[in-house]
Amino acid sequence: MANGTAPSAAGAKAALPRPHRSRMRRRSPAFWFLIPAILALAVIGIYPLLLALYNSFHQYKLADLASGTPFIGLDNYIATLTDPSFWGALGRTALFLCLTLPIEVALGLFAALMLHRTALPWMRAAARVSLVIPMATTYAVVGLIGRLIFNRQFGVANYLTGLLGIPPQDWLADPTLAFVSVMIMDIWQWTPFCALIMLAGLAMVPKEAEEAARLETPKWSKILWHLQRPYLLPGLTAILILRSADMLKMFDAVFTMTRGGPGTATEFISIYIQRVGFRLFDQGMASAQAVLLLILTIVLSRLYIRFVYREAA
Template identity: 85%
Template sequence: MRLLPRSPAFWFLFPAIFALAVIGIYPLLVALYNSFHQYQLANPEAGTPFVGFDNYVATLTDPSFWDALGRTVLFLCLTLPIEVALGLFAALLLHRTGLAWMRSLARVSLVIPMATTYAVVGLIGRLVFNRQFGVANYLLSFLGIGPLDWLGDPTLAFVAVMIMDVWQWTPFCALIFLAGLSMVPKEAEEAARLETPRWTMVLWHLQRPFLLPGLTAIMILRSADMLKMFDAVFTMTRGGPGAATEFVSVYIQRIGFRLFDQGMASAQAILLLVLTIVLSRLYIRFVYREA
């Protein structure tokens, strides 16, 4: 149906279209424009002369950018499999339980970490991994370990950020997988369990096709979130110690708002967007298969 200005459908859609244009499309176009220009916030008198692909060339030849991107990819490769595995394990446990009230309570409980904002997660992480009075060192003391300087050691700081991300987003994976498991026909599942007692066979041959769409969505959404992860890391470690947790989004923020080079930061952000799109296409191509 054609959407005319007088059509009610147009006016119902207009707020969403306007919000998308203002919040998503306009900033993207501004960033794309800035990436082809020299734009120094600290020197507005210089204007914004056109420099072509110079910002992109400078970015691709910047060792610090590649280091930050490498740390981000390492974080993605280590954290995402853990979240997927733990989320699938939790979903299978909830799916097998016969208590409806327990599943309902678990669903509500799983939403709590997801509803916590990134900045608050970072602040919680600073408290949990504090050297003097953090919960992490308190628990390790029962094992005769510590106290560890979680946020002062480069490796431990990286692990601490991983733990907080796993805590926050494993429930998201569990809920997505649980939704996929709920689509499996009960009769087919009961018959499969009678045929074989091995749950791995049931998971691979019967439940896997129903889990693949959710797995693809998890990988796309979580990869995009991790590549642009900023708030939790910045409030928790400020990218330190040194540059141990300076992920690419933190590095872009430093270039754009500490060194005031908006042109370079915009070029880096556009390259990050391209990388996210490429990863999404790869996930759809190699992970998702329609049953």
């Protein structure tokens, strides 16, 4: 009897791993499909971040590679935090963000409300297609368009201001006007993005509740604040996070349009980091500045989530 039960126990033990092996076979195709994305993330995102973090603690000057890359600890960070040029570039970037982002959000909300209230489906579809065009334009092309629009001799900006009796302005040579010109081009490109996100939030509002609110009060401001606002806040959080991160690292459009000038009027923090890294050839200092910029972006994102998204939740 003992001899009869032994083979059955052994057979049961041998059969136990089979479901586990079948589950592994079912999961293995998904794992293999994920490998290219994991490798791309590691090569494009994780490795450069780790390399920048490593360089930020070393003296790494491209013009003096013969002296090696000795470890210098926090010297690059201390030099960055005591550099007036770094704080000047960061201040210009913060001013650009504080002036441009509210305008983009306000204009995007206005466009979304207008499209949401229209009863013509074809007009709404045509507007959505037209809103995608500025977003699909690359940053370098936006900078080139800006150089043409604000050209003193044949730019459209001077033609339009001339209709109002204003004499021609040298937009890209005046520090204030160059800053305003970069703002205008960024607003033109990214207001449609804000509008589409806001329109998606408005589409989530229940139609029955919206119709009942319109019957109760004709004031659109009350409907917006009490009914539509909770549905807009998640999208608004995404806009704030994405646009703030984008403005902190914007380089192509500004560099193509003004080269950071005149003087340092449009030398934002990303352009300053590029100048330190590839014109002064100090990769260690530039890496430390990039790491500090990443920390600032993370802090801003956490603040947006805490004060904007939490209110929506």
